[in-house]
Amino acid sequence: MMVHHLKSLDNLFVVVKEYEDYQFKATKEEVLLDWQELATKLPWTNALEVWKLNNSIRKKKGRRKRPNPTKSDQCENVSAKCPDTVPSDPEELLENCETLEVTENQADVSPNLENDSEEDKPSEPQDQDSELMPLKFRVTCSRAGDKHCFTSNDAARDFGGAVQEFFQWKADMTKFDVEVLLNIHNNEVVVGIALTVESLHRRNITHFGPTTLRSTLAYGMLRLCKPQVSDVIVDPMCGTGAIPLEGAMEWQNSFFIAGDNNGTAVSRSVNNIKHILKKTQDGGSPSGLPLDIVQWDLCNLPMRSSSVDIIITDMPFGKRVGSRKKNWELYPLCLREMARVCKPGTGKAALLTQDKKCFTKALLQMGGLWKKLHTVWVNVGGLHAGVFVLKRTNVIFGISSGDKTEPHTATEAQKENLGDASLSV
Numbered sequence: 421m422m423v424h425h426l427k428s429l430d431n432l433f434v435v436v437k438e439y440e441d442y443q444f445k446a447t448k449e450e451v452l453l454d455w456q457e458l459a460t461k462l463p464w465t466n467a468l469e470v471w472k473l474n475n476s477i478r479k480k481k482g483r484r485k486r487p488n489p490t491k492s493d494q495c496e497n498v499s500a501k502c503p504d505t506v507p508s509d510p511e512e513l514l515e516n517c518e519t520l521e522v523t524e525n526q527a528d529v530s531p532n533l534e535n536d537s538e539e540d541k542p543s544e545p546q547d548q549d550s551e552l553m554p555l556k557f558r559v560t561c562s563r564a565g566d567k568h569c570f571t572s573n574d575a576a577r578d579f580g581g582a583v584q585e586f587f588q589w590k591a592d593m594t595k596f597d598v599e600v601l602l603n604i605h606n607n608e609v610v611v612g613i614a615l616t617v618e619s620l621h622r623r624n625i626t627h628f629g630p631t632t633l634r635s636t637l638a639y640g641m642l643r644l645c646k647p648q649v650s651d652v653i654v655d656p657m658c659g660t661g662a663i664p665l666e667g668a669m670e671w672q673n674s675f676f677i678a679g680d681n682n683g684t685a686v687s688r689s690v691n692n693i694k695h696i697l698k699k700t701q702d703g704g705s706p707s708g709l710p711l712d713i714v715q716w717d718l719c720n721l722p723m724r725s726s727s728v729d730i731i732i733t734d735m736p737f738g739k740r741v742g743s744r745k746k747n748w749e750l751y752p753l754c755l756r757e758m759a760r761v762c763k764p765g766t767g768k769a770a771l772l773t774q775d776k777k778c779f780t781k782a783l784l785q786m787g788g789l790w791k792k793l794h795t796v797w798v799n800v801g802g803l804h805a806g807v808f809v810l811k812r813t814n815v816i817f818g819i820s821s822g823d824k825t826e827p828h829t830a831t832e833a834q835k836e837n838l839g840d841a842s843l844s845v
């Protein structure tokens with residue numbers, strides 16, 4: 421399916437039922453009974469048909485290893501397997517799709533439902549007459565809101581038990597075939613069935629750092645700036661290179677320059693680039709990416725003034741990297757240096773940070789060098805962060821007392837780093 425190739429989505433699922441204003445009961449006992457009734461009322465048929473179609477397409481693309489469950493998955497998921505046996509041949513399944521029937525108060529899952537967990541089966545080829553495999557499932561709950569009388573674990577356990585009783589499936593936490601999703605946000609409830617085995621953001625990065633940005637979020641930040649042909653795009657705090665890598669692969673008519681002051685981060689970026697180059701070459705694609713990686717000082721970039729079209733970067737939040745105290749000094753310095761190298765009037769920036777107070781204060785100190793266009797709020801590892809989209813104004817750099825008017829050239833240390841750490845691909 422083409423939806424699996426979308427670049428800005430982490431996971432795909434088909435909606436079974438959505439409730440915009442679900443009325444939760446006052447006590448946990450009443451909620452438990454409510455979950456049991458809900459499982460029998462949901463229109464499962466169409467969603468399971470889509471799940472089966474998705475499985476048959478994915479199997480044709482070969483086996484993929486299922487990622488090990490995280491600790492949070494283990495505490496917030498209920499899963500099960502079906503005592504009914506199923507054929508391992510997908511063609512036989514498709515011939516028997518009509519056997520999935522849901523009546524008004526009862527669902528009957530035919531023995532011809534297919535097992536999707538080929539990645540969990542032994543690697544040896546299986547004969548069509550081999551022992552039939554059971555169907556398995558789990559429920560994953562994601563909950564947000566402080567007015568619930570239950571936890572995510574409670575919801576997953578109770579709703580999972582109801583689904584288990586309804587379909588007569590049994591539990592398996594790790595080698596499940598069907599993953600039922602229960603998403604709760606305040607009074608909004610969405611029940612769905614997952615179509616992806618692992619997150620779609622796991623596509624470019626093989627060498628991770630402490631705060632590696634998801635490729636899906638990097639792609640979204642790039643799209644906010646609408647790169648054009650021949651644009652020079654810079655990530656001055658590239659970390660492991662998620663943003664320039666995503667950009668160089670999707671916008672090959674622009675040129676990307678990325679750097680970091682940390683040598684280890686630069687090495688990881690170089691290794692990630694080499695991995696992508698090897699993968700593209702093995703796939704028969706032309707070698708090379710419009711991308712340079714270099715180690716540098718963020719506050720003294722070895723670049724000419726007004727030479728950059730777009731700046732996109734993931735700024736330190738002050739939690740895992742740096743500190744909030746250091747951000748008060750770092751943010752004004754880096755915003756001013758970004759303004760120096762960015763083209764007045766046309767230059768743009770998309771800057772991700774969770775330290776919103778510090779960033780806003782630093783922006784006010786820029787003397788009109790930057791204009792904030794809008795902010796896109798995102799969830800980064802459970803943190804409420806913002807992508808601040810800025811435009812470089814026509815204000816001339818150097819008129820403020822805090823601006824440095826002399827031309828910036830590479831220091832001796834940076835020149836050595838350019839020779840040692842630069843990778844032109």
